[in-house]
Amino acid sequence: MEGLLSAFGFVLTPLPLLLMLVGVSAGVFVGAIPGLTGTMLIALCLPLTFFMAPETAIVLLISIYVGAISGGLITATLLKMPGTEAAIMTTLDGFPMARSGRPGRALGLGIGASFVGGVVSWLALVVLARPLSIWATQFTAFNYFALIIMALVLIAVISQGSMFKGILAAFVGALLSLPGIDASSGTPRLTFGLVELNGGIDPIPMFIGLFAVGTVFSDMLDRGAAAKGIEASRKGILMSLGDYARHGINLLRSSVIGTWVGLLPGVGAVIGSMVAYSVAKSVSKKPEAFGTGSEEGIVASESANNATIGGAMIPLIALGLPGSLNNVLLLAALLIHSIQPGPLLFVNNPDLVYTLMAALLMANVVMYVVMVLSVRWVSRITQVPRAVLFPVILVCCIVGGFAYNNSVADLWVLIGFGVLGFFMERGGFPKGPMAISFILIPLAEQKLRTGLQLSAGDWSPLYSEPLTVVMLLIAVAMLFLPFFGRLMPRLGFRRTPGHTPDPSEE
């Protein structure tokens, strides 16, 4: 508790507050522009964090993360174009409500719900992270290996698009993580005789290329006409206490769902808001109002998608497992400063953990203020022509990629991954499993190697340690469940005729 209070003391000093304001504002801005994502902005800011203390860097990145998830709400409501995937469900009710003459009310509900979601998930983070990390210190090397494999399988299987492509992307990420000197034997592997590869592929130029350059190239192919927006209004932008009381149960339930979904690796804000929206609809007294401008729908979607942020932080801090793309980038920022998240983070870097927690709560407060004050401007800024925006982003990528090591070789890596990112995005290959696997596979290999060395080469703990077995079985089940799902109807297990599934539930 004392550590958390002193972290709040640090976060409330001028520099972190300024960074928070800049980070949240920039996050809201990119989150509001369809095509640009918080992931892209965080990747671009990674080299910048090299010049900062780890605590300051984490304040900036968390603020961008919170701002970007929240910013999608604005264009989802006013333009019917979710700026981020997380705001997809908000579009269903936000836009109809805005079109019916209540844009301020729609935005106000979304902003208020986002704030509550953030606070609830923050509470979960504060309460759960430490016990989970203490429990995780008892993990054996094989337990840890199985946990990483389970998380990777989950991420690859449930990522968007084809499961095959998700798994392939995860394996490609694993392959790209392997070049370099093997820490155990000192042997160069997959370096092809290139001295530059002895240190492995640097994640910073790789991520900037993959997520920023690749996205710019890919977005160049989207030449859709600009949507005609609804003018934003401040009328009803602040939720009253009565609103909070009326939507209290929905807010709490959706925030808990969002936090829980965020805990699961790879599931993320989209699924969180979908599940919360579906549950809110199923328990609502007026389910027919959903999709036509329902207040409950906006509240459920927005509280859940923001709650996934705090939820996803729990495994990142306690286990060192990034559950989402943004978390991978946060992990990369910590690794730049030689800080390894995981069970020992509370022991080795308690200040950093508490700063992260304090920054998450304060970023939600700043997000609330920034969104309420800037909603009209942001809705106009989103109409910045892409012809100007894209070259500027590319310039920032080049400078960011170079600044990290002052190395021109990094720029060729960056451009190479930009091309790969373009092919992956347009070919329907999810980049998330690739990035997460790139970070986690070396850790999995290290844990397996340690386990084998401790057991004198005995592989039996993989099938005799109960926790390891359970986690590996879950991984196998996740891998084969979709095949069984397809096989069941062929074997005669068919759905009851006449049952029409709700599209939003799917």
Next chain:
Amino acid sequence: MKPSVIEAAALAIFIALGGAGIWAAGQIGGFAFDPLGSAAVPYTVSIFVVLLSLACLFRLVTGRSEKERNPETTGAAGVETFPPRDLLEVVAMLGFTIVYVIALFAIGLPFSLATLVFVPASARLIARTSSAKGMTVALAVGAIVGFGGELLFTKVFFVDLPALW
């Protein structure tokens, strides 16, 4: 042009990567005190990359891949085609970016001047028009990013970019 062409190109890249991985893993020597060895993981991962790429290629050829194409990257219709000209523009943009990097770090053109040329030229390519208003805006943005960025990056962050002053 259909996205399947891009998907096939991505798979070709993955197969090449996996193939190179298998070859390179074969060159790794043994290590007496390590039960796992240095080659096991690269070998296994590379083989899986090649096998899964071939499986995806099979699904692409048989049309299964089209059905489950990611709607987030291809639009709600499921399959989004685009004219080859658009792809050529992406290639041109890639060329501009490479030239920009060469101009900065091989020729040593100051960041401000290189950016002053890069931003309007790229904007002209993306916008497909050369309206006076659009070009003025692009030139102004190029000047702000170029000169402002040079000042910020070289004098504040001490990034070793070629500078005018």
